[in-house]
Amino acid sequence: MEKKVGEQYLFDFYGELLTDKQKQILEYYYDDDYSLAEIAEVMAVTRQGIFDVIKRSKAMMEAYEEKLGLIAKFLKSQILLEEIEKELLDCVDREKDEQLKSELMLVIEKLKNVSEEN
Amino acid sequence: MEKKVGEQYLFDFYGELLTDKQKQILEYYYDDDYSLAEIAEVMAVTRQGIFDVIKRSKAMMEAYEEKLGLIAKFLKSQILLEEIEKELLDCVDREKDEQLKSELMLVIEKLKNVSEEN
Known part of the structure; x- marks a missing residue:
């Protein structure tokens, strides 16, 4: 899974709209730069489970940006x-x-x- | 139902996160200043139905402001x-x-x- 430029922005702007579990996983991923395997270990979930949460969270945050455009306005x-x-x-x-x-x-x-x- | 100062802000900032139906009703209410009875007639729903939609929509938008604080930051x-x-x-x-x-x-x-x- 590749981290694209701008994903950190998505998390900064819309992270608060995620569930606590999603937020925790994305904090490990974006803020602490953990690998999927590392997050899986800490959270005691499968790597695939972490992958799915990140993918779903990203889609949610992209949908918010599509509607609110906070990042576009900010830039x-x-x-x-x-x-x-x-x-x-x-x-x-x-x-x-x-x-x-x-x-x-x-x-x-x-x-x-x-x-x-x- | 009283329109409090700041409610228009809520709709301006978070209206895009509502469903199409909620948005339509709140447009009549905030932007066109229709009464509940007038909206009920246009939408062919009961006045109570309109009241409920507005109340629920406001609660949703307040929850978004609590999380994102866009209005506070804007001001x-x-x-x-x-x-x-x-x-x-x-x-x-x-x-x-x-x-x-x-x-x-x-x-x-x-x-x-x-x-x-x-």
């Missing part, structure tokens, strides 16, 4: 926020007024909190 | 973005350099797109 926001940050940094570089310069730098710091909030 | 981001916008407008007001002034105004416009994206 779009991040790109916009990065552009804004870059443009503000560019303004800071050319700002002659020291007071305005430091205020703009504080704004840039605040902007990072927006990124993290998303 | 927090909006407050941050408004603060940032205010601070940037204040910088624009005091900016002497016309080129920087217009660039900062463009940044403020971009910031509005982030708000809308959330």
Whole structure:
């Protein structure tokens, strides 16, 4: 089973919507990077059982993303926020007024909190 | 049945996770502001049936918010973005350099797109 780019996002955004058992298995898989065999041992289930849970969980989370599009929105926001940050940094570089310069730098710091909030 | 502040948010954020029938009824209720009796007539169901669907749908959406917290995050981001916008407008007001002034105004416009994206 291959971990594709973006699967970690699925788990980050929609993990809370899984059952406790699914969540536990996916935590081992994504956050702790356990192999299927290792998870099977810890959970005392067959490797095939773990495979099935992960497959079903992924399908569930993909269905949620299809409906809510949280990851797509998040990525779009991040790109916009990065552009804004870059443009503000560019303004800071050319700002002659020291007071305005430091205020703009504080704004840039605040902007990072927006990124993290998303 | 009273519509509480925030219920519209619930529907905006989680409406896509409802069944087609639930969504249809809540659209009449929240977006078109139909009464329960009016929805009952349009859908050819009893008023009590409509009441039950709305009640169940609200409980489902509240459970999603409890798990995902999208509305809480959204409101927090909006407050941050408004603060940032205010601070940037204040910088624009005091900016002497016309080129920087217009660039900062463009940044403020971009910031509005982030708000809308959330």
